[in-house]
Amino acid sequence: MERRDFLKISAVGSAAAALDGCGNPDHQLIRFIPEEELIPGVATWKPSICTQCPAGCGLIVRVMQGEAEVIRHGQHGLIKMGLAKKLEGNPNHPINQGKLCPRGQTGLQVTYHPDRVRNPLQRTGPRGSGQFKEITWDEAIKQLVAQLAPLHADTNNEHTFAFVSSPLRGQRATIVDTFAKSFGTAPTVFDFLDGDVTKTANYWTFGYGAVTPDIANSNYVISFGADFLGTWNSPVAQSIGYGTMRKGRPGQRGKFVHVEPRLSQTAANADEWIPCKPGSEGLLALSLAHVIMRDKLRPAGRAPVDGWSQGLSDYAPEKTADQTGVPRATTTRIAHELAASAPALALIGGGAAAQTNGFPNALAVNALNDLLGNVGKIGGLLFSPSAVAQETTVNPFGPVNIEALTSPTRLINGGAMLLYNANPVFASPVAWAVREALEKIPFIASFGSFIDETSVLADLILPDHSPLESWLDDVPQSGSARMVASLAAPAMSPLHNTRSMPDVLLDVAQQLGGGLAKSLPWKTYEEALKASFTEIYKTRASKDAKDADEFWQRVQDQGGWWSPDEKPAALKSSGSPVMYVAPQFDGDPRQFPFHLLPYASQMWYDGSLANLPWMQEAPDPISSAMWGTWVEINTQTAAKLGIVQGDQIEVASQHGTLQAPAFVTPGIAPDCVAMPVGQGHTNFTRYASDRGANPISILAPLTDSETGSLAWAATRVKISRIGPGKIALFGGGLTETPPELKHR
Amino acid sequence: MQWRLSAQGQITSASAATSDQVFTPAHSTVLGAIREFLDIRPTPVQPIQFTHKVHLANGLQCVNCHVGVDQGPDAGIPSVSFCMTCHRVIATDKPEIKKVAAYYARGEDIPWERVYGFEPSAHVKFNHAPHIRAGVDCKECHGDMTTQTVAERKVNLTMGYCIQCHKQRQASIDCVTCHY
Numbered sequence: 001m002e003r004r005d006f007l008k009i010s011a012v013g014s015a016a017a018a019l020d021g022c023g024n025p026d027h028q029l030i031r032f033i034p035e036e037e038l039i040p041g042v043a044t045w046k047p048s049i050c051t052q053c054p055a056g057c058g059l060i061v062r063v064m065q066g067e068a069e070v071i072r073h074g075q076h077g078l079i080k081m082g083l084a085k086k087l088e089g090n091p092n093h094p095i096n097q098g099k100l101c102p103r104g105q106t107g108l109q110v111t112y113h114p115d116r117v118r119n120p121l122q123r124t125g126p127r128g129s130g131q132f133k134e135i136t137w138d139e140a141i142k143q144l145v146a147q148l149a150p151l152h153a154d155t156n157n158e159h160t161f162a163f164v165s166s167p168l169r170g171q172r173a174t175i176v177d178t179f180a181k182s183f184g185t186a187p188t189v190f191d192f193l194d195g196d197v198t199k200t201a202n203y204w205t206f207g208y209g210a211v212t213p214d215i216a217n218s219n220y221v222i223s224f225g226a227d228f229l230g231t232w233n234s235p236v237a238q239s240i241g242y243g244t245m246r247k248g249r250p251g252q253r254g255k256f257v258h259v260e261p262r263l264s265q266t267a268a269n270a271d272e273w274i275p276c277k278p279g280s281e282g283l284l285a286l287s288l289a290h291v292i293m294r295d296k297l298r299p300a301g302r303a304p305v306d307g308w309s310q311g312l313s314d315y316a317p318e319k320t321a322d323q324t325g326v327p328r329a330t331t332t333r334i335a336h337e338l339a340a341s342a343p344a345l346a347l348i349g350g351g352a353a354a355q356t357n358g359f360p361n362a363l364a365v366n367a368l369n370d371l372l373g374n375v376g377k378i379g380g381l382l383f384s385p386s387a388v389a390q391e392t393t394v395n396p397f398g399p400v401n402i403e404a405l406t407s408p409t410r411l412i413n414g415g416a417m418l419l420y421n422a423n424p425v426f427a428s429p430v431a432w433a434v435r436e437a438l439e440k441i442p443f444i445a446s447f448g449s450f451i452d453e454t455s456v457l458a459d460l461i462l463p464d465h466s467p468l469e470s471w472l473d474d475v476p477q478s479g480s481a482r483m484v485a486s487l488a489a490p491a492m493s494p495l496h497n498t499r500s501m502p503d504v505l506l507d508v509a510q511q512l513g514g515g516l517a518k519s520l521p522w523k524t525y526e527e528a529l530k531a532s533f534t535e536i537y538k539t540r541a542s543k544d545a546k547d548a549d550e551f552w553q554r555v556q557d558q559g560g561w562w563s564p565d566e567k568p569a570a571l572k573s574s575g576s577p578v579m580y581v582a583p584q585f586d587g588d589p590r591q592f593p594f595h596l597l598p599y600a601s602q603m604w605y606d607g608s609l610a611n612l613p614w615m616q617e618a619p620d621p622i623s624s625a626m627w628g629t630w631v632e633i634n635t636q637t638a639a640k641l642g643i644v645q646g647d648q649i650e651v652a653s654q655h656g657t658l659q660a661p662a663f664v665t666p667g668i669a670p671d672c673v674a675m676p677v678g679q680g681h682t683n684f685t686r687y688a689s690d691r692g693a694n695p696i697s698i699l700a701p702l703t704d705s706e707t708g709s710l711a712w713a714a715t716r717v718k719i720s721r722i723g724p725g726k727i728a729l730f731g732g733g734l735t736e737t738p739p740e741l742k743h744r
Numbered sequence: 745m746q747w748r749l750s751a752q753g754q755i756t757s758a759s760a761a762t763s764d765q766v767f768t769p770a771h772s773t774v775l776g777a778i779r780e781f782l783d784i785r786p787t788p789v790q791p792i793q794f795t796h797k798v799h800l801a802n803g804l805q806c807v808n809c810h811v812g813v814d815q816g817p818d819a820g821i822p823s824v825s826f827c828m829t830c831h832r833v834i835a836t837d838k839p840e841i842k843k844v845a846a847y848y849a850r851g852e853d854i855p856w857e858r859v860y861g862f863e864p865s866a867h868v869k870f871n872h873a874p875h876i877r878a879g880v881d882c883k884e885c886h887g888d889m890t891t892q893t894v895a896e897r898k899v900n901l902t903m904g905y906c907i908q909c910h911k912q913r914q915a916s917i918d919c920v921t922c923h924y
Contacts (some may be wrong), residue, residue, distance in 0.1 A: 031853040034822055040818035041871075072851070080823070080853075669920065 021137045029069070030077040035493060038065040038082050047090055047559030048488040049472040052103040053605055054098055054167065055193065055234040056484075058093025058103065058559045060498070061468060061491040062086040068495055069198060071118065084108060084468045084492050089236070090559045093486070095479035096236040102618055103605060104115055104236075107625045109612040110466045115637060115685035117447050117463040122374075128457050130683070137499060140462055144504075146459075147416055147443045148183075151583040152512050157184025160405050160415030160441060164188045164397060164420050170473040170485070171532045175502050175520060176420075179509060181703070182516040183185035188405075190397035190428040192606045192677070193231070196707040197353040206375065208383040215241035216248065217379035217402060218340035222257045222288075222334070224281040224365055230267040230621070231600040232349040234479030242269070255341065257334060259326075259488030260351065261285060262597055262632060262674045263667030265621035275669045276327040276336075278713060279583025281352035282361030282691055283640065284324045284331065285368045286315040286580055291335035292371060299342065299373040323582070325669075343379025344372050345579025351597050351713035356584040359706035367578045369644070382481040385563075392456035398708055399432055399701065406437045419446040420501060422466075426681060427606055429602045429699040429710070431655045434577030447501040450611055452684045464501040469494040470523045476516065476561075485536060486560035500525055528588065575623030586700030587654050587716030596717040597674040598695040607696075610682075610688035620676065624731035629692030630663040632674040638664045641721060648725030651675070653717045656698035661727035771863075780863050783902070788857035788894075793840050795893040806882045806889070814876040815870065821856055824848045859895045861885075868903075868922050877915065 004491045028123040041064070048059040066083040069076070087108055091098035110116075119142035125131030135143075151159050161183040168176055168187075180187040199209045213228070215221055215238055228238045245254040258270035259281060267273045276284055290312040292298055317328035324331075340345045348365040355361065374380025395401045404410070405417070417438065428434040438444065446455035447464045455461065464470070502525035509520040522528040530552055537544070537551040541561060545551035585595065600606060603615040605631055610616065616627050623630060631649055643649060647662045651673065658674065668674055680694025702711040755852050771777040779785070799809075807813055812820035828848050833840045847854050862868050884891065887898030899905070 031855055033825055033848070033851055034854045037811075037823065037826070039815045040820045041812065041816035 006668045028501075029172070030075065030076050030406045032070070032072050032079040034080040035110045036082060038080070040065045043085070044082075045088075046489070046491045048468060048491050049086075049474050050087075050104040050107055051472070051474075052107050052609060053231070054103075054236075054477075054609065055095065055236060055479055055704065056169070056486060057096035057100060057104055057236050058233075058486055059100070059107070059488075059707055060088050060090045060559070062088070063491055068321065070495055072495070081490050084111060093559055094482050094562050095234060095476055096483055097239060097240055101236050101239075101602065102114060103609060106155070106609065106612045106614045107467060108179075109614055110449065111468045113491075113611065113685065115451070116466070116496065117451065117461055118498070119522055120463065120497075121461040124458045125703045127459070127693055130451065131663040132461065137497070138189070141504065141511075141542050143460055143506055144445055144462065147445075147506065149512060151414055151416055152514075152516070153182055158410065160417075160439075161185055161414040162395075162401075162405050162416075163418045163420070163423050164190055165420040166425065167191050167194075167394075168353060170474065170475045171525070171528050172502055174532075175505055175528060177526075178519050179505050179516065182509075182512075182514075182519075186394050188397050188401060189394040190427070192710070193600050194349075196396060196709050197358040197704050198349060198362045201359055201366055202387075205363065205366035205370070206381070206383065207713045208403055209296075210384070210387040211347075212382045212387075212478045212481055213238065213241070213347055214343075214377075214379050214481075215345070215383050218245055218254060218343050218345050218374075219252070219379065220255050220257075220338055220344035222259065222338065222344070222346045223270075224285065224346065224361070225260045225265065226347040227264050227266045227600065228347055228348030228349070229269060229553045230264065230602045231605065232266075234346075234476070243674050250257040254697070255337065261595065261669040262599070262671045264350070264599060264624060264667070265602060268622060268667075269562070273667075273721070274326055275332065277323065278351065278597065279319075279347065279354050279355040279357055279361070279585075280324040282357065282364035282578075283315065283320050283580050284326055285348075285364040286324075286360070286578065287317045287320045287324065287366075288335040288338060289368050289371050290315040291317065291332050292339050295336070295339075297336065297339035297711070298371065299489065299649060301340075301700075313437035318487050334503070342372070343374050343377060345369060345374050345380050346372070350599065353704075354709075354711055354713040356702050356705055356711045356714050357581045358704040358709065358711060360579065360581045363578050364580060368507065379688065380702040384476065384478055384722065385483040387477040396430060396708065397422070397428075397704050398703070400711065402432070402434065402437045406440045409575040411440060414443075415441050416443040416445070417441045419444065419448065419458065421448065421608075423454045423608060423684075425457070426684070426694065427677075427696055429655060429701055430697045431701040433698070447504070449498070450685055452611075453682060456683050459610070462501075462504055463497045463498045465490070465494050468492055469498070470500050471529055473529050480562070480629035482565060483540075483563040484560060485533070485562070487533060488559060489526075489556050502528065507736070511591045522557070527528040533561070581705065583714065584702065585714050585716045586702050589716060592653065592716035592718050593671065594717050594719055595669075595672040595713070596651065596695065596699075596714055596715045597668075597672050599674055599675045600680045601676040604676070607678040607694070609690075610678045611685040613687045616687055619730035622667065623665070624729050625663060626728050626730055627658040627691065628728060629675060629679040629695075630727055631660050631719075632663050632665050632668050634668050634670040634672070635666045636706030637670045638662065641719060641722050643719075646725050646727040648722040649720050650720050651693075651695075651717050652720075653700060653715050655700055655715075658693040658698055659722060660693045660694065661725040663727060663729075673717065757770055780865065783900070785897070787896075788859050790857055790894045791855055792843055793893060796895065797891065797893055798888040801907050802891050813872045813882075817871040823853050824852075827854075859897060861900070866923075869924065870922065878915070880909075884909070 043062050043064040044061055045060045048061045050057045050059050062085045063082045064085050067078045070079050070462055083345055087105055089096045089098040089100035110456050119134045121132035122135045151161055163176055163180040167189050176187050202209050222447055225233045257272045258267040258268045259274045259276050260267055261275050261278050317331035321328045346364050346365050346368045354363050369375055369381050420710055425435045444458045445460040446458040447462050448455045449463055468491045470490055472488045476484050506520055509516045533552055533555055534548040536546045545554055602621055603618050604610040619626050643662050645664045648659055649662050650657055650659050675695040679692025681688040683689055699712055700715045702714045704711050809822050810819035812818050824847050825845055831841050831844055885899055907917055
């Protein structure tokens with residue numbers, strides 16, 4: 001017999017005794033019948049909308065058949081279904097034109113997050129203990145209606161009611177607005193980063209809330225704190241424009257100057273980084289305006305800004321150099337460059353608007369744009385028709401409104417708070433005592449997909465679908481001068497036992513009846529969207545399709561509707577007179593010598609994306625730090641204080657302390673320290689809990705004088721070295737591993 | 745089901761089962777490694793005694809059920825809902841059909857056992873669609889299904905078998921065509 005055959009036979013003999021089937025552990029899970037028949041291995045791309053930041057970029061989603069572990073009727077099993085696998089920018093979308101930022105890419109992780117709430121939950125333990133039990137949707141809706149019906153019936157509105165959410169747009173905003181107002185109050189909007197300061201200043205000056213800077217055609221951009229390549233306004237659209245400005249026009253490069261006390265990722269792209277003193281941005285803008293007028297560089301035919309006929313002599317660079325920290329020669333030179341480089345444009349955002357004088361700062365920069373003659377012109381400030389000034393009908397979330405909600409006279413008549421896509425307990429200073437206030441509200445329901453510091457206080461959790469599983473619409477406020485109404489059908493079926501938030505509101509509205517049921521007549525959000533797009537068809541797009549049904553289908557296929565390219569409408573700005581007001585800071589400079597500058601993180605934004613592990617793993621653009629918080633401290637300052645890279649330091653304001661490792665850098669003014677916003681969650685999934693420190697917690701409760709928005713860059717702190725520490729930096733080789741970096 | 749929020753913010757539940765499988769081509773036993781080397785596989789035991797013979801005799805084509813075969817890498821097996829489109833009314837008295845109906849009634853898909861496939865260590869991917877486009881008949885690799893009930897490995901699908909045909913038809917024999 002051949003040796004090979006002998007071996008085969010003896011192997012078969014012993015193998016037969018040890019057969020174990022396929023050894024496939026998946027056999028322990030049953031397979032549910034698929035709800036859709038898909039060709040395996042063949043992918044399709046479906047349009048969607050990014051909801052990870054307010055820009056509102058368009059997405060395309062790669063969907064392919066896969067197996068998901070799900071629970072159906074209480075049973076664990078597998079199901080074959082179309083699964084979203086990868087996100088990219090929608091090439092046809094006017095805002096982002098096929099590009100996508102890292103936050104957008106990470107939207108995929110929301111759908112598949114292991115700590116997503118998969119079922120309605122009812123609180124079983126004390127409020128905030130995190131003890132919940134699963135209930136059915138029928139039971140959850142019944143409880144919600146039972147709690148809301150008496151408040152709804154009370155036509156005198158003497159109770160507390162709040163619908164707290166991030167700023168909403170489109171039909172979603174309409175539904176929430178109508179729902180909340182039927183309880184006697186406009187929705188309450190919570191937005192830590194982009195408070196009302198620049199929006200209100202823009203309404204005053206231009207009549208529009210958001211600007212769409214035409215960077216692509218500009219020859220000179222000066223940014224006062226606006227992180228326009230990272231987190232401000234519409235970063236992807238602006239980045240595309242910036243690329244064109246710098247490299248897309250042969251022979252023309254355009255100059256970019258960034259004014260900010262720290263070297264942000266946007267500042268790192270600038271030809272010149274000018275670290276002005278915090279809060280003096282408006283003063284610098286007025287100095288530039290003064291030089292332009294003094295040296296007769298004002299564009300011909302450009303009428304002077306109202307109240308500027310004296311040439312703003314109070315703002316001459318020699319008078320302002322001490323307050324701004326910018327040498328007069330620099331100011332004079334930049335003013336000359338601005339005037340000589342039409343079209344030139346000025347932007348303001350970030351910390352410059354988050355001061356007690358944020359509003360005057362914003363008005364000053366707006367007026368500078370007016371003086372430069374760029375408003376409504378190519379290469380200057382353009383406006384999306386969607387950003388037109390509307391009567392402000394929302395209540396901003398802040399001390400005044402919290403007090404109104406939790407006053408004993410109102411609570412005595414009952415109260416409810418509905419929570420959607422907002423985490424005010426995390427993103428408010430401890431000095432505001434938000435948690436203590438919300439705990440008084442008798443009934444709290446959250447629509448969120450995750451348990452976080454605020455939703456953990458809820459009595460009822462009614463988990464929304466993830467965005468990729470939802471009908472979505474959006475009306476972006478900036479990023480394109482065209483009118484844009486995005487629309488997306490769900491890219492995949494829901495994995496879990498979740499329900500679309502607007503669908504829940506519509507269901508409850510029908511059950512509450514009366515005028516509310518009449519004003520929200522749709523059974524589903526899909527129906528509501530079809531109605532609003534039929535309106536668009538009738539009023540603006542009747543040439544685009546032969547009937548409303550065809551229009552509805554085409555808009556879905558495209559990812560939205562947008563108006564044809566138009567020349568910007570001539571704009572007359574109101575030219576309101578501008579007076580500079582000096583900033584105020586919390587803390588005596590002798591005891592608290594440093595300005596604390598929190599900044600929006602490219603990855604965690606305002607902290608709401610810290611639960612996504614890709615955003616923890618992605619290195620910060622300037623420091624390359626990951627999986628933690630850090631304090632940026634100037635090289636010379638660090639040397640004086642005996643602090644080296646990675647040392648654990650304590651940052652203390654009058655309102656609290658925190659600890660984080662130091663990142664030593666020349667990219668920050670010596671009397672400032674900066675910290676990214678977003679970490680320091682006490683309760684936000686396995687990836688973000690007990691990780692890093694939250695600079696918002698120690699901020700002073702100072703507000704902008706005009707709008708009442710939190711002045712989050714107005715807190716002074718002191719620094720002390722605790723001892724050696726660890727910081728995980730991607731650049732230079734990792735010597736630390738993320739699990740080691742959990743801090744208090 | 746009780747839910748708890750751990751200190752880490754994780755939602756845990758008493759009956760959560762996970763399938764945290766670490767992917768590795770390594771075999772967990774020596775016996776397993778030997779079996780792969782000698783291409784010994786256990787005969788799959790199918791939950792339903794499906795008979796290709798009967799279905800083909802009744803005029804069905806391969807591609808009526810294995811729909812993906814000319815569009816993508818996987819031929820695919822239809823779900824039980826597809827079977828029920830006919831077997832709602834056809835041969836409903838037969839015991840095997842009754843089993844099919846029972847799966848459907850329970851909302852469960854039929855847990856077919858895999859017949860064809862390669863070991864992970866082969867690092868090989870097979871794509872049906874180009875083969876169908878090239879006019880390769882199903883029976884060249886799957887045998888004559890008109891004689892089979894459940895699918896069986898009648899053809900020994902070694903790499904040599906693939907290469908031989910590729911050489912004959914002058915298709916690519918570059919490694920990365922299939923090993924990637």
